[in-house]
Amino acid sequence: MLEALRQGDRRVAASAAIMGLGQLLHGQIAKGLLLIALQLSAVAFFVLTGGKMLLGFVTLGSVKANPAMGIEGDNSVILLIMGIFGIIVLLLYILIWRANIKDCYNTQKRVAKGAAPEKFKAELSSLLDKNFYKTALFLPILGVCVFTVLPIVFMILIAFTDYGGAVIPPELVSWTGLDSFRKILSLGQFAPTFFKILGWNFVWALLSTALNYLGGLGLALLYNKKRIRARAVWRGFPILAYAIPGFISLLAFKFMFSYGGPINQMITGAGGTAIGFLDLDAKWTARAIGLFVNAWITVPTTMLLATGILSNIDESLYEASRIDGASRWVQFKKITLPFVLFATTPVLISQFIGNFNNFGIFYFLRGGLYVDNYFLASDTDLLINWLYNLSIDNNYYAIGAAISLIIFIITSIISLAVYVLSPSYKQEETFR
Amino acid sequence: MKRTLPAAIANLLVIALVIVIFSGAFSGAAESAGEVSGRFDGVLEENTTLRILENDTAIKQGYFDALLTAFNAQYAAQGITAVDANMDSYLDLEQDGPYGYGPDVIYQANDQVMKYTDGNHILPLPVEQLDCYAQTAQTAWDAYTIGDGQYYGVPVNVQAPVLYYRKDLLPANWETDWDDDSNGTPDMLEDWGAMYRFSQQIKTESGGTKFGYMKSLYDTYFASGYLFSYGAYVFGPNNDTSDVGFAAGNAEIGAGVIRQLAGVMNEGCIDDTITVDCYSRLASGEYFATMTTPDLYTMFIRELQLVYTAEGLSEEDALAKAAENLGTATVPALPENGDLSDETSPLIPCKAMGGINGYAISSYTKAPDACLAFIDFATSFEMLLTRNEMLGIVPARSDAANSVGGLTGMVNQILGEGNLVIMPSSRALQQVWTPMETLLSDIAKDPFRPESEIKYPDLPSLKAGLEKADQQIYDAIWTLS
Numbered sequence: 001m002l003e004a005l006r007q008g009d010r011r012v013a014a015s016a017a018i019m020g021l022g023q024l025l026h027g028q029i030a031k032g033l034l035l036i037a038l039q040l041s042a043v044a045f046f047v048l049t050g051g052k053m054l055l056g057f058v059t060l061g062s063v064k065a066n067p068a069m070g071i072e073g074d075n076s077v078i079l080l081i082m083g084i085f086g087i088i089v090l091l092l093y094i095l096i097w098r099a100n101i102k103d104c105y106n107t108q109k110r111v112a113k114g115a116a117p118e119k120f121k122a123e124l125s126s127l128l129d130k131n132f133y134k135t136a137l138f139l140p141i142l143g144v145c146v147f148t149v150l151p152i153v154f155m156i157l158i159a160f161t162d163y164g165g166a167v168i169p170p171e172l173v174s175w176t177g178l179d180s181f182r183k184i185l186s187l188g189q190f191a192p193t194f195f196k197i198l199g200w201n202f203v204w205a206l207l208s209t210a211l212n213y214l215g216g217l218g219l220a221l222l223y224n225k226k227r228i229r230a231r232a233v234w235r236g237f238p239i240l241a242y243a244i245p246g247f248i249s250l251l252a253f254k255f256m257f258s259y260g261g262p263i264n265q266m267i268t269g270a271g272g273t274a275i276g277f278l279d280l281d282a283k284w285t286a287r288a289i290g291l292f293v294n295a296w297i298t299v300p301t302t303m304l305l306a307t308g309i310l311s312n313i314d315e316s317l318y319e320a321s322r323i324d325g326a327s328r329w330v331q332f333k334k335i336t337l338p339f340v341l342f343a344t345t346p347v348l349i350s351q352f353i354g355n356f357n358n359f360g361i362f363y364f365l366r367g368g369l370y371v372d373n374y375f376l377a378s379d380t381d382l383l384i385n386w387l388y389n390l391s392i393d394n395n396y397y398a399i400g401a402a403i404s405l406i407i408f409i410i411t412s413i414i415s416l417a418v419y420v421l422s423p424s425y426k427q428e429e430t431f432r
Numbered sequence: 433m434k435r436t437l438p439a440a441i442a443n444l445l446v447i448a449l450v451i452v453i454f455s456g457a458f459s460g461a462a463e464s465a466g467e468v469s470g471r472f473d474g475v476l477e478e479n480t481t482l483r484i485l486e487n488d489t490a491i492k493q494g495y496f497d498a499l500l501t502a503f504n505a506q507y508a509a510q511g512i513t514a515v516d517a518n519m520d521s522y523l524d525l526e527q528d529g530p531y532g533y534g535p536d537v538i539y540q541a542n543d544q545v546m547k548y549t550d551g552n553h554i555l556p557l558p559v560e561q562l563d564c565y566a567q568t569a570q571t572a573w574d575a576y577t578i579g580d581g582q583y584y585g586v587p588v589n590v591q592a593p594v595l596y597y598r599k600d601l602l603p604a605n606w607e608t609d610w611d612d613d614s615n616g617t618p619d620m621l622e623d624w625g626a627m628y629r630f631s632q633q634i635k636t637e638s639g640g641t642k643f644g645y646m647k648s649l650y651d652t653y654f655a656s657g658y659l660f661s662y663g664a665y666v667f668g669p670n671n672d673t674s675d676v677g678f679a680a681g682n683a684e685i686g687a688g689v690i691r692q693l694a695g696v697m698n699e700g701c702i703d704d705t706i707t708v709d710c711y712s713r714l715a716s717g718e719y720f721a722t723m724t725t726p727d728l729y730t731m732f733i734r735e736l737q738l739v740y741t742a743e744g745l746s747e748e749d750a751l752a753k754a755a756e757n758l759g760t761a762t763v764p765a766l767p768e769n770g771d772l773s774d775e776t777s778p779l780i781p782c783k784a785m786g787g788i789n790g791y792a793i794s795s796y797t798k799a800p801d802a803c804l805a806f807i808d809f810a811t812s813f814e815m816l817l818t819r820n821e822m823l824g825i826v827p828a829r830s831d832a833a834n835s836v837g838g839l840t841g842m843v844n845q846i847l848g849e850g851n852l853v854i855m856p857s858s859r860a861l862q863q864v865w866t867p868m869e870t871l872l873s874d875i876a877k878d879p880f881r882p883e884s885e886i887k888y889p890d891l892p893s894l895k896a897g898l899e900k901a902d903q904q905i906y907d908a909i910w911t912l913s
Contacts, residue, residue: 067529067795068471068552075530169530170551189907259698260705273880274699280874370870372900376908394863394908 001098004105015104019097022104026111030120035100042093050086057083060161065170076173077163084153088145159405164397180402189375193386194403196374201382204287205356208294212355213348215295216302217340221332223303224310235307242300250364253293254278257365278366283379290361290380298351309343310336338423345422352418353411359384383407472558477799479511482806485535487521487789489727495822503809512802525553529796536797537806542575542788545585546857549578554792555800556582562804564811567829571847575788575854579670585790586807587828589819592786592843592852593654595621596732597721598714599759603630620644620721621761623779624689627721628772631696634720646697646719648707649690650873652865654723657784658686659898660853661766666864673860676905678868679898685770687875687894692772695879702876711735723763726839729824732758760839762846786852788828860909867904871897 004012015022020035056079065073107117127135159180163173184194219238223231241249255261257277264274278286317335326334341348362380369378376394377386383403391400419425490496496516503514517535525548528534538545538554548554559565559573568587576585597620603610606618610626613619619626631644649655656664656678663681667673677683693701700706706713710722715735733754740750763784767777791810793803809815813835816827820836826843827833833844846852855861875897878888888894 065530066552068555070471166550168526168551187911189911258703258705260700260703260709264699276699276702276877279702279877280870281877368866368869369873370866370904375911376866376904389866393866395859 001102004101008101008105009108012101012104012108016097016101019100023100023107026104026107026117028107028117028120031103031123035096038096042089045089050089053079053082053086054090056080057086060174061172064172067170073170074172075169076161076171077169080157080161080173081150081154084150084157085146088150155401156405158398159401161398163401164391164395164399168395168397176398180398181406183399184402184406192373193375193377196379197377197381197383197386200287200379201356204290204358204382205352208291208298208355208358209348209352211291211295212298212351213302213344215299216304217306219299219303220306220310221336223307235303238300238303241296242304246297246360247364249297250293250360253289253296254365257289280369280371283371286362286366286380290365293365294355294358294361302347302351305344305347306340309340313339342423345419345425349415349418353415356382356411356414357384357407358382359388363388471555471795471800472804473801475801476507476510476512476805477802480513480799480802482512482514482537482797482799482802483517483519483535484514484806485517485519485521485523485538485540487539489823490539490819491516493822495819498818498822499810499815502815503806506809507802507805510802512799512805514806525794526551529553529794532796534794534796536794536799537803538792538794539588539789540792541591541855542585542587542790542857543855543861545790545792546576546578547859548792549584549857550859553795554584555795555797556580556584557586557793557804557807559583559586562586562808562811563813564808564816564829567813567831569828569830569844569848571850571852571854572788572828575857576790576792578857585792586811587788587790588811588816589789589825590786590828590843590847590852591725591727591789592826592846593657593723593763593784594726594839594843595721595723595761595763596714596729597621597759597761598717598757600757601717601720617761620764621759622764623767624693624764624782625767625772625775625777625779627764628692628696629775631693631720635696640698642718642720643697644720645693645722646706646710646713647693647701647723648704649694649697649701649876650703650869651707652868652872653785655690655872656868657763657782657853658689658766659683660686660783660785661780662686662770664898665853666856667858667860671856671858671860673858673909674906676864676902676909678905679895679902682770683898684891684895686766687888687898688770688891689766689772690872691875691878691888691894694876699877699880702873702880715739726760726826726843727824729758729760762839762842781849781851783851783853784846785855786847787855789825790828863908864905867901867908871901 005016008016011022011025013022014025015035018036019039020032020037022032023035024032026032056074059079060076061074061079063071063073065071065075111117160175160177161173162176162179167173183190185191222228223235225231228234256263258264259274259276259279263277268274275285276282277289313336318331321331321335359382362378362382362385366378366380367385370376371378374381376389381389384407387400387403387407390396390403484496484500486496486499490499500514500516504512507513514537519535521540523534523538525534525538529548530551530553545554564586572587572590573583576583576587578584602618602620607616610619610630611617613622615622620630621627627645634642634644647654656666659678662683662685664683664686665677665680668675668677697706700709706719706722707724710719710724711728711731712735713719714722714732716739733751736754736758737747737750740753741747745753763782765779766782767774768780769777771777791807793800793807797803811829813829813832816829816832817835819825820827820832820840826840827836828844830844830848833840843852875888875894878886881887888897
């Protein structure tokens, strides 16, 4: 681009001033007119609506609506979304304008070499041939911008406003900078709860991932033994647990561990005292039940995955190791585990992230409790549950967005670090 | 470079200029677009369709269809048609209304409806024009005002706790031993102390397999009445949410009542076990009594009918026997000193938390007068009687309630006497439930803890627990606002 600006002739300058003009001067009529039309469309867009969109993004509205009185007013949330859309259009315009300059400069170089400027038809044909990737990716990229980038950017930007609590449309939302993050990290009741939940969240994610992984691998190894009869039938049982929708399993477990559930019925029937497995005082019991229930739901997935991978291990490796006198434990440590680990590290990372953000387990098992020394949370809540309590139960959307941003940063760093340090990345060729 | 860079800058400047000029030029447009308009001019908007949001039970039981058919027939000449809005009955007008989604008329509980006043999502109504205006108790109307002299909803029915019990499980000698005032009503239906003693007797005699009064005590809606009876309140005057009052007055005495009641139940009172099981267990005779809302009468009848059918009675006879054996009563009175084991304490009325379900009109409607006509029709004497017959609700209109009599009349009387504490019409109410449920389940668990682990052994510790819950609620509302 810089080269184009430095070395460009008067046609490139013309294209920089008015898109397509340089192409017209090169005799590329169709492309020139198309680009001029794009330039005019961009100007029309910003005249008619884009300008308002961008201003709305900055102010988030200035007139409070009163639907009962018929005063339409501004809706800050809509203004924010449309503002992001306006920015995306502006960026798109700049990209096209940049491409238009580069295109004109390329034509200048082509002409300097004695060739004629490329025909529009030939350029169109290249979109189905040499440049087909551009054609194929255009719509998906547009879709990703509108349906993925826009909502994510919206959610991120909410963290920098005062949206939530009493400030929801028709009240006007304002930009508050890093205020939400400051509250999370410094507010009297907030900070201790955040760090306590964060600590438990790490313990939970590590323990549950390890338990699910080792449980699944153990089951796969067990069902892989040739001496077990009707292995396919045994494999079917864990798959049954997997096939039942997760939240139904969770509600069933909640009932099983409740005071009126079958476990307590058996305890009281045998003359014992009912146990509050999931009640207010049941911090570690509830956490342990959460780990067990999560394993119940997730182990079958790991088992299936490991079963497939185990079938690919070269049997001669085991034969050779047996000849060398390796014990079963050594075989597992040196052959099975590295092989499975190599193939499943990305899955392991995704399981860790999934467990880190596992909303359902404690929401269904032990939702609706706020315990002492926690702000609007219980001692089994994960960050994602706390986020829900704050943003849905208590309408603190900005704080919720700030917490989700923190979760995103933590999980991204961990995923990247683990992946980059894993054999899957460092020793890509090992098992090829 | 000499030519290209200025040209590039020129292009970007033009776009920037366009953005600045046209964003500025149109920024005042919204301001000038707004204008205040009177929404009710008394002229019906003809040839219009009204989208009505009703509750699921009314739709399932066929009442809503009957209402729509009757209304549409009456207003056919004006071309006004009311239809099912076909939306979730928990729809949030606040979230959906501004985006053009939502009904014209909404039926929800007063706390839900009144939160919409914050953003003016519902219209203040000229309720004096309505037929039901003079017939509805002021307490019910008060649930639909925010102290600005305007009413934002029209009461339809009263939600209040009702005691359900098994008449056939009363002791055979109740007329001699359990009717101290000889008024023909068993003491346990009039006095929580008697209910407590009776429950204790059943539990002891059955070896802990049968119970008297059973209720999930963590449920704030039903349990806070004990606290209100001794001076507690939810929010201060005019719904002042900075004043949370569950620990106010002698509320700890009410908390002590909850703790005592838990002692004659089983651990099911700590969580929702009893709420889930109460229909079948009352029917099986395992429970003598429980408390819930009037609209669940048919659930108890159905379970009891099933039991009698299984015993060999025909469907019809089983239904008749179920209706004969299922009793309902208003909430009993409480001992003034809060000690349920003390037979000598004078009694005070037991307050209860209640709600007023009603209609409101969305600010986004295009036909406010037609909506008002619909509400007038739906809250007429005849329609509320039909609603009572089909859904078992307690009409907010006193003429309709008195006409039905029985329990309905009694609930309406309690409302009139001020013993029904209506759920505050405030958005902050949603921040009350979880802290209170946590505390109440903790108190309910106390009788089941080993001696050394008891958390609430006396009134000061109960007071401290209530004050902590108040603080939690206050923090939830105010810390981040």
